Amino acid sequence: MTTRIFVPCDTTALAMGADTVAAELAQQARSRGAQVEIIRNGSRGLFWLEPLVEVETPDGRIGFGPVEADDVAALVDAGLFEGNAQHPLALGLVEEIPFLKNQQRLTFARAGITDPVSIEDYRALDGFSGLEKALQLDGQQIVDEIKASGLRGRGGAAFPTGIKWQTVLNAPAEQKYIVCNADEGDSGTFADRMVMECDPYMLIEGMAIAGLAVDATQGYIYLRSEYPVAHRLMNQAIERAYAAGYLGDNLMGSGKRFDLEVRLGAGAYICGEETSLLESLEGKRGLVRAKPPLPAIVGLFGKPTVVNNVLSLAAVPFIMDKGGETYASYGMGRSLGTLPMQLAGNVKRGGLIELAFGATLRQLMEDFGGGTFSGRALRAVQVGGPLGAYLPESQWDTPLDYESFAAVGAVLGHGGVVMFDDTVDMGEQARFSMEFCVVESCGKCTPCRIGSTRGVEVIDRIRANDNRDANLELLADLCDTMVDGSLCAMGGMTPFPVQSVMKHFPEDLQR
Amino acid sequence: MSGLPQWTPELIQAEIDALKHKPGALLPILHAIQDKFGYVPPEAVPQIGDALQQTRAEVHGVISFYHHFRTAAPGTHTLQICRAEACQSMGSRALEAHAKASLGVDYHGTTADREITLEPVYCLGNCACAPSVRIGDDIHGRVTPEKLDRLVSRMTTRALELK
Numbered sequence: 001m002t003t004r005i006f007v008p009c010d011t012t013a014l015a016m017g018a019d020t021v022a023a024e025l026a027q028q029a030r031s032r033g034a035q036v037e038i039i040r041n042g043s044r045g046l047f048w049l050e051p052l053v054e055v056e057t058p059d060g061r062i063g064f065g066p067v068e069a070d071d072v073a074a075l076v077d078a079g080l081f082e083g084n085a086q087h088p089l090a091l092g093l094v095e096e097i098p099f100l101k102n103q104q105r106l107t108f109a110r111a112g113i114t115d116p117v118s119i120e121d122y123r124a125l126d127g128f129s130g131l132e133k134a135l136q137l138d139g140q141q142i143v144d145e146i147k148a149s150g151l152r153g154r155g156g157a158a159f160p161t162g163i164k165w166q167t168v169l170n171a172p173a174e175q176k177y178i179v180c181n182a183d184e185g186d187s188g189t190f191a192d193r194m195v196m197e198c199d200p201y202m203l204i205e206g207m208a209i210a211g212l213a214v215d216a217t218q219g220y221i222y223l224r225s226e227y228p229v230a231h232r233l234m235n236q237a238i239e240r241a242y243a244a245g246y247l248g249d250n251l252m253g254s255g256k257r258f259d260l261e262v263r264l265g266a267g268a269y270i271c272g273e274e275t276s277l278l279e280s281l282e283g284k285r286g287l288v289r290a291k292p293p294l295p296a297i298v299g300l301f302g303k304p305t306v307v308n309n310v311l312s313l314a315a316v317p318f319i320m321d322k323g324g325e326t327y328a329s330y331g332m333g334r335s336l337g338t339l340p341m342q343l344a345g346n347v348k349r350g351g352l353i354e355l356a357f358g359a360t361l362r363q364l365m366e367d368f369g370g371g372t373f374s375g376r377a378l379r380a381v382q383v384g385g386p387l388g389a390y391l392p393e394s395q396w397d398t399p400l401d402y403e404s405f406a407a408v409g410a411v412l413g414h415g416g417v418v419m420f421d422d423t424v425d426m427g428e429q430a431r432f433s434m435e436f437c438v439v440e441s442c443g444k445c446t447p448c449r450i451g452s453t454r455g456v457e458v459i460d461r462i463r464a465n466d467n468r469d470a471n472l473e474l475l476a477d478l479c480d481t482m483v484d485g486s487l488c489a490m491g492g493m494t495p496f497p498v499q500s501v502m503k504h505f506p507e508d509l510q511r
Numbered sequence: 512m513s514g515l516p517q518w519t520p521e522l523i524q525a526e527i528d529a530l531k532h533k534p535g536a537l538l539p540i541l542h543a544i545q546d547k548f549g550y551v552p553p554e555a556v557p558q559i560g561d562a563l564q565q566t567r568a569e570v571h572g573v574i575s576f577y578h579h580f581r582t583a584a585p586g587t588h589t590l591q592i593c594r595a596e597a598c599q600s601m602g603s604r605a606l607e608a609h610a611k612a613s614l615g616v617d618y619h620g621t622t623a624d625r626e627i628t629l630e631p632v633y634c635l636g637n638c639a640c641a642p643s644v645r646i647g648d649d650i651h652g653r654v655t656p657e658k659l660d661r662l663v664s665r666m667t668t669r670a671l672e673l674k
Binding site: 011012014015016047048050184185186187188189190193225226227228229230263264265266267268269280281282283284285286301342343344345346347350351373382386416418419420421424428429432436439440442 | 577651
């Protein structure tokens with residue numbers, strides 16, 4: 001009997017040595033004559049355990065991790081090939097690990113279970129049944145189902161997805177487009193990457209459904225060049241989806257068409273902003289466009305275009321398959337469904353945590369994260385990427401939903417949570433926010449382009465105790481100008497982390 | 512990066528011709544040229560402009576806008592260090608200081624032996640196992656200064672191996 005052994009192949013598992021572990025397992029199996037099949041699955045997102053090796057047994061999948069190549073021989077001696085659990089790295093049944101068991105995984109239900117590019121694996125776990133259902137409906141019926149789900153854009157702006165799709169559906173045009181924003185540039189975020197590396201067909205299916213909904217026959221995934229593994233796996237999955245009739249001119253034999261192509265970005269954070277992204281896709285510098293007109297009316301190549309985040313599109317197959325009402329039964333207030341949070345930085349147990357909206361930040365960092373990696377006291381938490389505020393302890397009980405975060409002057413953004421211990425210099429972090437904007441501003445509007453450069457200079461003067469009070473006042477003024485005067489969220493939100501440092505960590509600007 | 516072909520106008524033209532029919536072809540063309548030759552030679556700019564009916568200024572403007580594209584040959588290996596917040600919280604500031612000192616170059620610089628080009632990067636998506644670096648298409652997590660030294664020495668040794 002052949003034992004099936006799983007070794008993940010996502011970026012983090014690879015970064016922690018999964019390839020050498022897989023090679024060593026194969027070597028050990030050969031030398032001992034064991035009947036073993038090694039499958040490269042996606043990651044479960046329990047990243048502190050990567051590489052997480054799983055062995056299939058009649059009782060379920062038994063995990064071992066984090067495994068280094070040097071551990072493999074001893075693990076095999078202890079009975080790894082038989083699923084024997086007598087070893088310090090043994091974790092028992094993977095599904096029973098509290099970090100995983102206590103989640104509510106709708107979008108990430110298959111992540112880490114399947115071989116990401118296997119269509120058979122995908123189909124065996126409900127894959128393509130959403131598309132099958134969508135093919136029985138007309139565009140308006142699909143859009144109505146998305147509206148019923150309450151899905152809001154998971155890229156950060158949280159605009160209702162159904163309304164966006166309705167606008168594109170209503171816009172008459174001979175060509176429309178579906179554009180997936182896969183320019184996941186926020187520090188601390190990796191959920192989009194995980195979708196593309198661990199369950200790429202879900203994104204392909206979601207985009208095809210979006211195409212059917214609004215009558216668009218061409219899709220583009222705009223992927224950042226910093227994600228080489230996602231690029232390779234996504235292209236493999238698209239090629240196989242074409243071969244199997246899930247893309248192309250005859251979707252599942254329906255006679256309907258949807259084509260899909262990955263386009264690589266080139267290292268510009270601003271291209272995560274939807275209008276910059278469209279400019280870049282058109283082959284130009286990624287300069288922000290003024291809105292209106294909305295991309296839904298005048299989008300890619302001047303045509304009506306749905307621009308959605310990876311997570312928004314990845315939620316669509318579940319909604320079509322299980323129904324919008326089912327999805328909407330998760331969450332709170334106007335934040336419905338689940339939000340994949342990403343716990344990162346100085347954290348003991350970092351990874352992906354998909355929960356219905358409404359858990360608190362503290363639950364996430366303590367119950368799931370287990371505190372800091374360094375073991376020191378937690379001091380500040382940045383939520384929502386480089387444009388998100390730093391939250392002090394007094395705000396850690398804020399529920400994770402869009403409105404609650406807005407109420408404390410913070411943003412949930414794409415769900416990235418970056419933890420810092422008490423060695424952090426918040427003055428340095430405030431400076432970095434401005435510095436990042438200097439590097440990444442598209443340059444189109446003055447408050448962002450010049451304000452950020454002046455911001456670095458003012459913070460430097462404050463930190464050098466040069467006329468501190470006057471400069472603090474000037475910095476406050478500058479932040480207001482950038483918030484009110486910038487064309488897009490880059491300049492408009494760069495002050496958020498700076499203002500949060502001035503308000504909650506003023507002592508770090510006084511030393 | 513070692514062993515990349517030397518560009519010629521004919522080879523550049525072949526890359527352009529393979530992609531120029533695509534809508535919004537400029538970025539795919541620039542990627543193809545850089546992947547093939549390691550950089551986008553300034554001499555390619557008018558060629559690209561002619562094919563896409565764009566001015567040299569437009570093409571140059573795109574190349575210089577994006578951090579990824581370079582106009583001079585890099586070292587044999589490109590080492591990117593993540594400067595984003597998750598990596599900062601795990602010591603990437605010390606890591607980058609160590610890299611600059613031990614390699615003797617600043618960001619965007621290439622070591623005297625032309626082996627390694629050092630570049631900053633803002634997030635590799637490996638934020639739960641920070642700090643991270645990228646060498647070619649390989650990403651490494653939980654990188655300490657000692658681990659970085661090992662990675663660097665492996666890079667330089669490998670380049671000297673006789674095949």
